[in-house]
Amino acid sequence: MLKKLSLISQSSYRRILYPLISVIVAVSLWTGTVLPSQAIPWRELIFRSIQMISISNLSKTQEVELGKQINQQLLESGNIKLYRDRAAKKYIDRIGQRLVLASPRSDIPYTFQVVEDDSINAFATMGGFVYINTGLMKAADNEAELASVIAHEIAHIADRHALKQLRQTLLAQGLATAAGVDNSVAVQIAVELALRRPKSRQAEFEADQIGIETLGKAGYAQYAAITFMQKLLKKSSPPSFLSTHPATSTRISQMKQMINPEFAYNGDGLDDRRYQVILNRLLP
Numbered sequence: 001m002l003k004k005l006s007l008i009s010q011s012s013y014r015r016i017l018y019p020l021i022s023v024i025v026a027v028s029l030w031t032g033t034v035l036p037s038q039a040i041p042w043r044e045l046i047f048r049s050i051q052m053i054s055i056s057n058l059s060k061t062q063e064v065e066l067g068k069q070i071n072q073q074l075l076e077s078g079n080i081k082l083y084r085d086r087a088a089k090k091y092i093d094r095i096g097q098r099l100v101l102a103s104p105r106s107d108i109p110y111t112f113q114v115v116e117d118d119s120i121n122a123f124a125t126m127g128g129f130v131y132i133n134t135g136l137m138k139a140a141d142n143e144a145e146l147a148s149v150i151a152h153e154i155a156h157i158a159d160r161h162a163l164k165q166l167r168q169t170l171l172a173q174g175l176a177t178a179a180g181v182d183n184s185v186a187v188q189i190a191v192e193l194a195l196r197r198p199k200s201r202q203a204e205f206e207a208d209q210i211g212i213e214t215l216g217k218a219g220y221a222q223y224a225a226i227t228f229m230q231k232l233l234k235k236s237s238p239p240s241f242l243s244t245h246p247a248t249s250t251r252i253s254q255m256k257q258m259i260n261p262e263f264a265y266n267g268d269g270l271d272d273r274r275y276q277v278i279l280n281r282l283l284p
Contacts, residue, residue, distance in 0.1 A: 054180040055167045060108055063163060067127020069183070070190045071111070074125075079195055083116040083134055088282040092132055092150070095143065099151045102217035104210065105158035112150070120232065120239035124153035125194045126162040134283055139232070139239070143278075144224030144269025148215055152225070155210035161203045166190050169197075205254060212258045221267035222259045226252060 053062065074080050083089070089112070096112035110128040115121075118135040125131075130153045132146075140146040156162060169189055170181050199207070208225075216222045229252055232239055269275075 053183050053186060055163075055170060055186065058163065063160075064108055064127040066183075066186065066190070067125055067129045069187045070125045070127070070194065071129050073187055073191050074194070077191070079191070080131065081116045083114040085114070085282060088114050088134075088137075091278065091282060092137075095147050096130060096150050096154070099147060099154055099214055099218045102219075103151075103154050103158050103214045105154075108157075110154070110157075122149050122153055123194055124156045124162065125190060126157065126160070126166070128157055130154065130157070135239075137279065137283060140228060140275070141231075142224065142270055142272045142275040144215075144220045144267065145228035146275075147218070147220045147269055148211065148222075148225035148228055151214045151218070151220075152207050152211035154214060155207040156199065156203070158210055159203070159206050161199055161207065162190065162193065165193055165197070165199065165203075169193060201251075204251065208251065208255050209258050212255065216260055216263035216267065219267055220269045221263065221265050223264040224269060226255055226259070229255070 053066070058066070075082065092114050093112045096110060100106050100110050108128045110130065112130045112132065114137070115131050115133045117133040118138075119133055120136045120139045121133045122136050123131050130150065132150065132153075136149060137146060140149070166186065166189060170186065173189075175181055175185055175189070212222050212225055215225060233252075
């Protein structure tokens with residue numbers, strides 16, 4: 001009986017040990033050869049391997065989860081401060097969700113947040129997270145102009161520009177391997193890109209096209225995208241919105257060609273007085 005138990009115990013031990021050895025060997029192959037002074041304990045290596053993600057083949061679920069982590073890091077780092085007025089958040093969310101339904105990518109959840117910052121800026125991260133500064137809300141003359149910016153940011157998400165930019169940056173810096181990239185590294189780089197790195201000119205043109213189409217399909221007057229951009233360009237000092245989203249006369253000229261004459265001025269959101277009443281209530 002004891003001998004039989006011993007054989008069972010040895011068999012169980014082998015079933016646990018052999019897969020563990022396989023994991024350790026796999027991790028060592030992924031991480032490559034390191035100097036003795038750089039050696040990492042095998043327990044930590046196993047943990048790190050679990051945290052590796054494949055940037056080249058990220059599923060929708062993984063993208064949303066990565067977006068949540070980026071959002072959490074943005075908030076915890078103090079880089080942005082959310083405007084806590086519920087009515088303001090509800091207002092932006094109402095506009096955003098209306099635009100999402102008209103966008104080419106409505107199959108993921110979107111989170112619209114108001115940032116307490118007087119600078120004129122807006123940005124988006126992967127996974128459906130959009131940030132609108134209170135300063136940008138004040139700079140708009142009407143809801144259609146505000147909606148044009150939100151539609152533009154939704155367009156970046158729809159075309160996965162942040163994900164593509166993250167992938168290119170990780171590869172350029174040699175941080176991505178065949179095994180993927182450390183999740184925490186991906187989050188840190190993505191936060192930096194969201195805050196300080198402008199999208200490529202091509203990405204901006206694509207977002208303009210998708211954003212203007214989305215604006216019209218959602219029932220807003222498309223020409224508001226032009227009037228808002230023209231107004232910002234006339235300011236004495238370029239707002240941060242333009243420094244992170246390059247805007248030139250050529251770009252505006254192309255935007256005019258993207259507009260459907262049927263929806264240029266025919267749509268919602270052009271009532272300046274009504275917008276100011278709403279704004280005075282949300283941002284006293």
